[in-house]
Amino acid sequence: MNCLSGTLVHETGTVRFAGRDLAGLGPHQRTRLGLARSFQLPRPFASMTVADNVRVPLLYAAGSRRGRRLSEREIGERVAAVLESMALTERARSFPRDLTQVDMRKLELARALAAEPRLLIADEAMAGLSQSEVDDIVALLIRLVEAGITVILIEHIMSAVMRFSQRLVVLVSGRKIADGDPVEVMRNPEVERAYLGQ
């Protein structure tokens, strides 16, 4: 995950995104190419309002794939649109410390989304949330997929995984043990053993 987004440098193998080798590119360059991530533990910009948090990627990432800077008005409109899609509009002027857990996760996704990614890596976006909140987030993620964004969901909450996934990959200590249709993967005895423990 950290190798994909460029936070850590991988020692072997290559990371290719949209046909391009990402070796040597820093995280910010990868984001600009359209590879965005959210963090497992939310890492909002604490001194900024929710709206300003979302503005940062619009200033720094969203323009680069269009080949031009966005105007102030466009940015304002995009902020409003992203917050709307994440149901955060009412929170626009709040500071992160005043948010609930679920709103914090939504902000995390909203900020990643504002970078206008083609691929979004959602790292345990639902850990620790209640069932209804999980449903909330899953619904939001499904809407993103419908809008044409590929989502890699890293998740332990199986109900969310099964509802969301089109393709399921199971990794155990860095080794891939299963890959394919979610329902079939779940029938794989090795997966069952890995998930429940021996």
Added chain:
Amino acid sequence: MPSLDLVLNALTAGLLLGGFYAAVTAGISISFGILDIVNIAHPAFVILGSYAAYTLNTAFGLDPILAGVLVLPAFYALGALVYQVYYASFERRGEDSLRGLAFFFGLLFIAEVGLILGFGVDYRTVDAAYGEGSIDLGPVQLPLRMLVPFLVSLAMLAALQLLLSRTFLGRAVMAVAQDPLALKLLAIDPVRVRRIAFAVSVATCAMAGAFLIVIQPIEPSIGREYIGRVFAICVLGGLGSLPGTLAAAVLLGVVESFTSTFYGPSWAPAIAFGLLLITLAVRPAGLFGR
């Protein structure tokens, strides 16, 4: 071509100096290296230790290093107090980077100005039985005022190493650096462990300060010369490893000693900084780092 005698003497002087540098750095290796507390006031505490030794020496004629041992509890208490304030004001609030640094910088400054107010800016010295004289090994001279601090310093490092590696407390300190949460589950209070470790790191300043005033005359602002040195050694030694600290300290001591022998002592302070920058740029994990 410099004479062999000169080279040998520079080498021994560097070794002895290195042992002393290790004593000055040992505390930083604990606070910065293990606890991740950027205590830039550490050298100022060392100077405080020097003045404590100076005061006891002039008032009661006490041996300066013995005086250092006597004030150990006071420095331990000072360290515990500083940590408590640091913890309550910054660490707990998660604001330890910017404001924590400013806090220690303020302490450094207060200590220095306080000493200027108390003792003035004149150089101070102490009387010690080993202040003069030396042991001659052939052409090599071992001045006692360097040799005695060197030996006591090695003893102190050995004691610290035993404390960290063999005692329950020491292992708790190493554990708290890696995973404070796990420690909490074992019903050990990580804040308490960190406080004790930080207090120990400040206590070493009492000894290091006593060594310093035996080795050279001191004045309040001299501590600044040691900031570059201690952090260079700490980083070079691999952040938090006492054997690494000793090796790096000896390396710096030897390099500085050769520089002052062959280029003049006024260039010596720049050496540590050069070493620090090169280390940071090339190998931030240190010479002996993981």
Added chain:
Amino acid sequence: MRTSLFVTLVAAVAAALFALAVASGSDYLLFAGYTVLQFVVLATAWNILGGYTGYVNFGSAAFFAVGAYTSVFFHKAYPLPIPVLVMIAAVVAGLLGLGMGYLTLRLRGAFFSIATLALAVVLQTVVVNWHFLGGSRGAYIIRPALAPIPGLTYIQYLVLVMLVLAAGALIAARTIERSKLGTGLAAIRDDEVAAESVGVPTLRLKLIATTLSGALMGMAGAPFPYYIGYIEPHSAFGLPYAVNAIAMPMIGGTTHWAGPLIGAVLLGSLQQIATVTISSAVNLLIVGLLLVGFVIVAPNGIVGLWQSLFGRDGQGWRRFSRSTRSASGSADSSRSTRSA
């Protein structure tokens, strides 16, 4: 407030201050005013890196002294007018900042701070060993009798230069704060990993901030030899500059351009008064105590106290009431459910 209006306002205040100082006819006021203005520039410069970006520079004295010694160098080699010296000092100190940043800014912030602290010691060593610059004995700069602007005494001219620098620094700081750059810097300060992940080129922005900050500090130092008349390394690289450059923004408030200004005017004036009435060592002690006191008790400085009382956009009360509401909201969302 529109930027053009702000610039006009700053220029008007500066002009009024200068007219008042000249009209007073008091040389003491001019000398004291110069020092306070110099601290406004230093504090504002420090804050661009420290306050906006979150990287602590302990070597303000080094950048300041580099500016001052650039002037000494040209004074001896090839005398130039002060505004030109200010520009040269900006380039030299800016490059120094860039170089330092390039070597240490890829690492954790603490390493950068430690390196800046040691930088002052090294540059001092260089100057002590550089006899052309006066070495450890120091250098005398004989101030020209006449200012290049007719009708002004030399000290009035120096105050004018520093006033322009201070106004320029404030305008620059405010512009940065409200620009794309300022937003990026704030993101770095809040969370560097997250900033990087949303496309902020963190290393480049940090280098820009370090260079700008260093250049401004160098500019503040350039006229100093002409002001003081005699400069020696021990005082030019002295800790008081470094401490003041940190204490002033910390006390005033680091996230707003007005913070360093408030801190510099308050602390600077206080020190001018204390130096005359008590002693200079005592007033430095006061600065140190104030710094420690403020970072513990009022971490966001005077501007922060103001904002918490009256709100950022007059919204403080609303934010307060909102935070009490959301606190009860987060309690029931902390339940964790993990179903297989």
